[in-house]
Amino acid sequence: xxxxxxxxxxxxxxxxxxxxxxxxxxxxxxxxxxxxxxxxxxxxxxxxxxxxxxxxxxxxxxxxxxxxxxxxxxxxxxxxxxxxxxxxxxxxxxxxxxxxxxxxxxxxxxxxxxxxxxxxxxxxxxxxxxxxxxxxxxxxxxxxxxxxxxxxxxxxxxxxxxxxxxxxxxxxxxxxxxxxxxxxxxxxxxxxxxxxxxxxxxxxxxxxxxxxxxxxxxxxxxxxxxxxxxxxxxxxxxxxxxxxxxxxxxxxxxxxxxxxxxxxxxxxxxxxxxxxxxxxxxxxxxxxxxxxxxxxxxxxxxxxxxxxxxxxxxxxxxxxxxxxxxxxxxxxxxxxxxxxxxxxxxxxxxxxxxxxxxxxxxxxxxxxxxxxxxxxxxxxxxxxxxxxxxxxxxxxxxxxxxxxxxxxxxxxxxxxxxxxxxxxxxxxxxxxxxxxxxxxxxxxxxxxxxxxxxxxxxxxxxxxxxxxxxxxxxxxxxxxxxxxxxxxxxxxxxxxxxxxxxxxxxxxxxxxxxxxxxxxxxxxxxxxxxxxxxxxxxxxxxxxxxxxxx
Amino acid sequence: xxxxxxxxxxxxxxxxxxxxxxxxxxxxxxxxxxxxxxxxxxxxxxxxxxxxxxxxxxxxxxxxxxxxxxxxxxxxxxxxxxxxxxxxxxxxxxxxxxxxxxxxxxxxxxxxxxxxxxxxxxxxxxxxxxxxxxxxxxxxxxxxxxxxxxxxxxxxxxxxxxxxxxxxxxxxxxxxxxxxxxxxxxxxxxxxxxxxxxxxxxxxxxxxxxxxxxx
Numbered sequence: 001x002x003x004x005x006x007x008x009x010x011x012x013x014x015x016x017x018x019x020x021x022x023x024x025x026x027x028x029x030x031x032x033x034x035x036x037x038x039x040x041x042x043x044x045x046x047x048x049x050x051x052x053x054x055x056x057x058x059x060x061x062x063x064x065x066x067x068x069x070x071x072x073x074x075x076x077x078x079x080x081x082x083x084x085x086x087x088x089x090x091x092x093x094x095x096x097x098x099x100x101x102x103x104x105x106x107x108x109x110x111x112x113x114x115x116x117x118x119x120x121x122x123x124x125x126x127x128x129x130x131x132x133x134x135x136x137x138x139x140x141x142x143x144x145x146x147x148x149x150x151x152x153x154x155x156x157x158x159x160x161x162x163x164x165x166x167x168x169x170x171x172x173x174x175x176x177x178x179x180x181x182x183x184x185x186x187x188x189x190x191x192x193x194x195x196x197x198x199x200x201x202x203x204x205x206x207x208x209x210x211x212x213x214x215x216x217x218x219x220x221x222x223x224x225x226x227x228x229x230x231x232x233x234x235x236x237x238x239x240x241x242x243x244x245x246x247x248x249x250x251x252x253x254x255x256x257x258x259x260x261x262x263x264x265x266x267x268x269x270x271x272x273x274x275x276x277x278x279x280x281x282x283x284x285x286x287x288x289x290x291x292x293x294x295x296x297x298x299x300x301x302x303x304x305x306x307x308x309x310x311x312x313x314x315x316x317x318x319x320x321x322x323x324x325x326x327x328x329x330x331x332x333x334x335x336x337x338x339x340x341x342x343x344x345x346x347x348x349x350x351x352x353x354x355x356x357x358x359x360x361x362x363x364x365x366x367x368x369x370x371x372x373x374x375x376x377x378x379x380x381x382x383x384x385x386x387x388x389x390x391x392x393x394x395x396x397x398x399x400x401x402x403x404x405x406x407x408x409x410x411x412x413x414x415x416x417x418x419x420x421x422x423x424x425x426x427x428x429x430x431x432x433x434x435x436x437x438x439x440x441x442x443x444x445x446x447x448x449x450x451x452x453x454x455x456x457x458x459x460x461x462x463x464x465x466x467x468x469x470x471x472x473x474x475x476x477x478x479x480x481x482x483x484x485x486x487x488x489x490x491x492x493x494x495x496x497x498x499x500x501x502x503x504x505x506x507x508x509x510x511x512x513x514x515x516x517x518x519x520x521x522x523x524x525x526x527x528x529x530x531x532x533x534x535x536x537x538x539x540x541x542x543x544x545x546x547x548x549x550x
Numbered sequence: 551x552x553x554x555x556x557x558x559x560x561x562x563x564x565x566x567x568x569x570x571x572x573x574x575x576x577x578x579x580x581x582x583x584x585x586x587x588x589x590x591x592x593x594x595x596x597x598x599x600x601x602x603x604x605x606x607x608x609x610x611x612x613x614x615x616x617x618x619x620x621x622x623x624x625x626x627x628x629x630x631x632x633x634x635x636x637x638x639x640x641x642x643x644x645x646x647x648x649x650x651x652x653x654x655x656x657x658x659x660x661x662x663x664x665x666x667x668x669x670x671x672x673x674x675x676x677x678x679x680x681x682x683x684x685x686x687x688x689x690x691x692x693x694x695x696x697x698x699x700x701x702x703x704x705x706x707x708x709x710x711x712x713x714x715x716x717x718x719x720x721x722x723x724x725x726x727x728x729x730x731x732x733x734x735x736x737x738x739x740x741x742x743x744x745x746x747x748x749x750x751x752x753x754x755x756x757x758x759x760x761x762x763x764x765x
Contacts, residue, residue: 103564106574171581179574180564209585213592217704226682226700228596233682234694239599243592511563 008410008507023108024510028115029093030408035118036090039081044473046074051432051466054459057451067449068135069150075138076155080162081122083393084251087258088204089114089169091400092197094408096173098501098508099191101182101517106175114168117161124158127151137447139248140215142229142240146222153222156215163208163215166254170204173197182500184519191499191523192281196261199285203250203257203292211247214240238303245296253292255389256356257285259396260327263352266399267331268524269497270346271338275524277330284323291320301369302376310369317367324360328353343495344418348399351426355391359384362437377447380440386433398425398476405480406490410507413483421476428468435462496531499523503536560736572738579742583749586712590753593705597760600697607692609765611699614679614689616670620762623666624754630659631751634720634744641737646727649740653724656747660717667710674699705757712750719743 009026019027050070053062062070093111097104105111128134131151136144145152177198181190218240220226227233229240268275275281297305297313331353340346362384366372375381406412435458440446444455451459493502498521504513521529528539558568565571601608637652678686681703685696723743726732732740 105564107578108562108564110578167582167585171578171585174581175574175578178577179570205581205585206588209589210592213589213708217592217596220704221682224682224684226704227694227696228600228682228700230682234604234697236599236603239596243595516566 006505007509008505009510010409010507012510021112023104023112025093025097025105025108025111026408026508026512028108028111029090029095031115032085032090032093032118035115035122036082036086039077039122040086043074043078043082044470046070046077048466048470050074051463053449054451055463057453057456057459059450062449064449065135068447069133071447072134072137073129076125076134076159078389079138079251079255080159081125083255083389084162084166085118085169086397087262087393087400088173088197088200088254089118089165091262091397091404092173092258093169095404095501096176096194096197097180098407098504098512099194099499100176100180101185101500101513101519102176102180103511103513105172106180107172110168110172114165114172117168118165121158121161121163121165124154124161126158128155128158139244140218140240141244142218142221142237143231145218146229153219156218160212160215160219163212166204167208170201170208173201174205177201182517182519188279188282189519189523190282192264192275192278192285193258193261193499195282195285196257196264199289200254200257200261202286203254203289206293207247207250207254210243211251214243214247238300238305241300241303242296245299246293249296249299250289250292252385252388253288255393257288259352259393259400260285260324262396262400262403263331263349264327265497265499266345266349266403267334268526269403269495270343270349271335271340272496272526272530273334273338274522274526275330276333276336277326278522278524280326281330284326287323288320291316291323295320298367298372301372314367314369318364321360321364321367324356328357328360343402344413344415344422345399345403345495347419347422347426348395348402351422352392352395352399355387355395355429359387359389359391363388375440377445378440379436379444379446382446383433383436383440386436391429391433395425395429401480403495404501405483406494407501407506407508409484409487410490410505411483411487412490412494413487414479417475417479421472421479424468424472424475428465428470428472431465432462432469433465435459435465492534493531493536498525498529498531498536502531558736560731568736575738575742576745579745583745586749586753590705590708593701593708594756594760597701597705600701601764604692604694604697607690607695608698610692611690611695612761612764614674614677614687615702615762616673617762619666619670620758623663624758626659626663626666627751627754630656630663631748633659634747638737638741638744641727641732641740642734644734646730646732649727649732650724653720653727653740657717657720657724660713660720664710664713664717667706702761705761709750709753709757712753716743716747716750719746 009024013022019031022028049062050067053060053067053070093105128151131154132149134140134150134152134155136148136150136152140152140156177190177194217226217228221229225233228235229237231237264275264281295313295316297309298317301310301314342350362380366375366381366384402413402418439455439458439462442455444451490506492504492506494506495502500517500519501508503517529536530539530542531537532542561568561571565574633652633655637649637656640648640652674680678684679699680686680696681700682696685699687695720743723740726739
């Protein structure tokens with residue numbers, strides 16, 4: 001597709017087969033990117049339809065049942081098919097070996113297998129849409145999920161299969177990070193994106209099997225009725241919630257941690273300043289991974305768990321805010337007195353910090369039991385997790401995509417249109433979701449397709465915001481795809497980054513590097529190194545030359 | 551092409567040497583075993599919860615499990631772990647025939663385990679000691695005895711599936727041994743299969759006392 005003269009991973013082998021059976025992490029990453037973008041589009045369409053129905057009170061376009069199916073599909077598709085694999089499996093697959101100076105991930109065949117398992121899982125999930133969709137919400141709470149007539153089994157089976165894909169990626173990344181780092185790259189010289197992917201992989205590996213067994217039991221419960229979630233047969237439906245959130249709370253950190261990793265890369269590259277508090281950012285990723293396993297009960301303050309356990313979970317929920325706060329302040333300190341430039345990736349970084357701060361702080365509010373009892377299952381919660389998941393993860397994902405786009409395709413996108421799309425997305429996002437904080441605090445419950453007239457103005461603004469977001473994404477899709485075919489050629493290192501992926505060609509050759517690279521500096525040594533015309537040079541060498549000239 | 555020295559055929563292109571490849575594969579396998587432990591950990595969690603909730607019922611219902619068959623199976627599975635370990639040892643010493651024999655032994659014991667399990671299951675199915683709604687046995691007085699059998703069948707069932715998958719992998723490794731894929735320099739797949747098999751064995755060692763020997 002590209003007319004690049006040099007051989008690279010895109011043009012060295014040709015034909016559909018060379019893509020479908022490739023073991024190259026870069027190509028697998030791109031196939032993942034293609035797949036998750038389809039999922040993102042689907043989930044986005046569902047979101048627009050939900051907002052459309054909520055434009056006016058009463059029934060406009062969909063029946064109550066269709067509405068239930070729409071929000072379930074929006075949640076399930078966005079979470080299982082888009083956010084979880086988006087950063088690790090798509091972007092991470094592409095950049096991880098490059099950042100480590102490796103030729104590939106540790107297990108290339110497992111990597112390809114994980115992609116096809118993802119596709120199979122996605123097909124099951126999509127089949128459930130054709131076969132009558134699911135209306136349980138993406139959380140599949142019992143006993144409703146065991147009694148509803150919709151196709152819960154194919155959706156949960158899909159999620160179960162997707163879990164394997166996620167586990168395989170996690171296993172692969174852990175082994176890769178342990179064993180395939182370039183000479184000279186000690187643990188504390190790894191790029192922070194790698195630390196974030198490492199912490200993510202640990203959560204994927206530890207939490208996903210528990211979701212697997214829970215969904216499996218749900219399927220058995222639905223098919224033969226083993227009674228363990230059925231109160232009429234001596235079972236306990238709340239047990240399902242415990243097991244579900246034991247995975248699904250850590251899972252939100254599977255979603256946000258790699259986003260934080262991207263932000264760590266972007267903030268230092270575009271501030272041209274050494275990252276502030278490298279070790280603290282690295283440790284805080286592991287800290288988040290650890291504490292994330294101990295906070296699941298904050299989803300269940302109103303489900304009848306004991307007051308004492310609610311208290312403990314509330315305390316631990318405040319506690320998990322600390323490592324995120326550490327990252328936030330370190331990024332700000334990195335920018336302080338840096339030479340900041342505002343290319344598209346940096347704009348997304350700023351947006352991330354702004355939006356994630358709101359998402360994080362409202363999370364602390366919801367972690368307080370007394371407030372949560374009031375806000376539980378209202379739009380306040382909806383706004384909170386959209387600020388973290390979309391304002392956080394999706395914005396970071398977009399930042400990372402713009403950052404590595406020239407490396408991936410060897411082409412530059414239009415900076416002007418990137419800014420336009422960014423502005424539309426940033427403003428549209430806030431119009432859509434900030435209004436929902438007000439809606440929620442005024443008592444608008446989530447998952448309702450109808451509402452009292454008093455909520456209409458806010459719902460209206462929220463729907464207008466969703467249109468702005470939609471337009472922003474369409475513009476982005478256009479200029480990104482255009483750039484692949486017609487964009488100007490990208491230099492090897494357009495942003496002056498110091499990590500290893502910028503030291504190979506754009507796009508990289510099939511084996512990533514001509515020679516095994518050796519790391520001779522700290523990952524973010526902007527105080528001693530700089531990039532001039534794609535060459536990484538020491539600042540003191542430049543000074544010496546200048547002295548000679550004088 | 552840039553590699554001047556000759557590399558063995560089993561060394562994949564993205565690894566620098568055999569040590570790196572072997573270490574990476576072993577680490578990957580251990581991490582995978584962790585996920586297996588957590589998969590079963592969920593079921594052990596369910597077990598703990600319901601045993602704490604219905605202690606008398608568990609006590610009464612477990613009497614209907616066949617301790618003799620369970621004990622036999624425990625010995626059968628431990629023996630199969632031994633033959634598995636011996637198979638790895640044999641390949642380290644380059645004794646191909648011995649390796650194949652030990653792998654065949656492991657397969658045999660795994661098969662015996664499943665046959666005994668089959669007799670246990672069919673006996674229970676006949677009497678109606680079945681999970682959940684399918685339960686129709688009326689010999690147990692305590693409330694909700696079907697929960698015990700839900701736990702019993704899901705735990706041993708998932709374990710049985712793991713035994714079956716293990717047999718397929720052992721069979722595949724055996725074929726590869728016959729094909730001369732392995733040598734004292736390269737026998738990693740056998741070793742990884744061994745790691746997996748020992749875990750399957752270990753899970754049974756926990757299942758046996760928790761289900762058959764309570765009280």
